[in-house]
Amino acid sequence: MMDSLGGIAHGLSIAASPANLLYCFAGALLGTFVGVLPGVGPLLTIALLLPFTFSLEPTGALIMLAGIYYGAQYGGSTTSILLNMPGETSSVVTCIDGHAMARQGRGGPALAVAAIGSFIAGTLSTGIVAFFAPVLAGVAIRFGPADYFSLMVLGLVGAIVLAQGSFVKALAMIVLGLLFGLVGTDVNSGEQRLTFGIQALADGIGFVPVALGVFGIGEIIRILIGQERDGGQVIPHGSLMPSRQDLRDSSGAIARGSVIGSALGLLPGGGAALAAFASYTVEKKLARDPSRFGRGAIEGVAGPESANNAAAQTSFIPLLTLGLPSNAVMALMIGALMLHGITPGPRIMQAEPDLFWGVVASMWIGNAMLIVLNLPLVGLWVRLLRVPYRFLYPTIVLVSCVGVYGVSNSAFDLVTTAVFGLLGWVLQALRFEPAPLLLGFVLGPMMEENLRRAMILSRGDPTVFLREPISLALLVLTGVLLAAIILPTVRRNRERVFAE
Secondary structure, eight states, rough: OOOHHHHHHHHHHHHSSSHHHHHHHHHHHHHHHHSSSTTTOHHHHHHHTTGGGSSHHHHHHHHHHHHHHHHHHHHHHHHHHSSSOOOOOOGGGHHHHHHHHEEEEEHHHHHHHHHHHHHHHHHHHHHHHHHHHHHHHHHHOOOOOOHHHHHHHHHHHHHHHHSOOHHHHHHHHHHHHHHHHOOEEEEETEEEOOOOOOOGGGTOHHHHHHIIIIIIIIIHHHHHHTOOOOOOOOOOOOOOOOOHHHHHHHHHHHHHHHHHHHHHTTTTTOOHHHHHHHHHHHHHHOOSOOHHHTTTOOOOHHHHHHHHHHHHHHHHHHHHHHOOOOSHHHHHHHHHHTTTOOOOOOTTHOOHHHHHHHHHHHHHHHHHHHHHHTTTTTHHHHHHHTSSHHHHHHHHHHHHHHHHHHHHHHHHHHHHHHHHHHHHHHHHHOOOOSSSHHHHHHHHHHHHHHHHHHHHHHTTTTTHHHHHHHHHHHHHHHHHHHHHHSHHHHHHHHHHHHHO
16 A cells, blocks of 8 residues: 555656646547547557657656547547537447437536546546556566466457457457467567568568558548548537536446446456446446436436546556556557557566556546546537548548658558558458457467467476466466357347347
8 A cells, every 4th residue: 555655656746747747638638639539539549649659758658648548538428418429439328318418408417427427437447556556466476477378368358258249250350360460580480470471571560550550541441431421410518517416316327337447447358338338237227217218317428438437547457567458449558668668567567667657647637637628628629520521531641651651661561551451441341340350469479479488388288277376267267258158148148238
């Protein structure tokens, strides 16, 4: 406890520096902006900014990228409530009751409760990060290569179980990501693998071209081909002051959403979108009159908005302490750290205390900034939706190309980005969720490295994964998850939940 309090005090001194305050504000502002605009989410924005953060200090870069992530959770609520247009995936649920409240002339209270719930959940979940991450890191130091390999297997299986859509398609995306991660030169034998004689692939496929191609260029192609249009009829939000009854009705939902989001943010494959859906389901089950939901129940706004912001922040715990990304955005964060030569894991608090505690402290500061940005500037955010998408996408493509070329000065990476952009569009057209692909791509090389270490230390004995207690426990848990998803009853319930 005292170590955590001391770390928080140190982190506040780091986060409160003028440069880091500026990065935090820029991230929060940009995150709100991308949360408002449909088709431009945190995945695309973080992928775009990865090359440009290379010139920043690692702490400032991660503070800004983190601000974009949880800022997008805030910004998505504005257009969900006023226009019935979710700017971010995690805000889809907010449309159901938030827009119904707006049509009843209660858009202001819905916006206020969403912002208050997000702030409270963000504050509580940041406390969880501050006090529980060091404990988890202390446990993770005891992990050996076999334990890490089993942990990553659990993470990939968790991503499959919690992925939306077909189990087989999610598994295929994981395998495809693992294959892409294996492209390059084998560090032990020096032989080239899966390069097909292309010398530019000898060092492997770059992380930035994959991320920008699949989530950036692919999303732009999907929107343009689908002829999705921005804009809509904006419903005036009126007064932002919620009534006492609104606050009483939403208080329980905010508390429950904070707990649900904090827990699901830790799970492999979890994240803000899953937390929002789970919170809405819980509130509907607990309600005395479930028929109110869908007609403007304020709990249907408070719970999901609290859950998605809490999950966005606790998902940093496995990233910073285990080096394990719990979702696609966290995989991008690992890419950002690796661009700076930092490998996340249990020793990051000792090796990079300024980075760890500075990012944690910046979350509190960022949440306070987001309250100021969201409520008074609602009108400004709504006006941004009037910008035609035909003006946005050329800018995004241009910035993408400049960023990719700036990392390696390689024209081949531009071609790679275009290829993965087409692949991303094809995958989405065929209803393959691309997020597991990125998780497999990031975790594949790390899994191979720990597998080889474990086999070398055990002199080729594969039973080492069953003889190590932590590894055995993780593999048993993996087997339970696989058995659960294969069972027909569980599979039907899972499909029904995602359909809802």
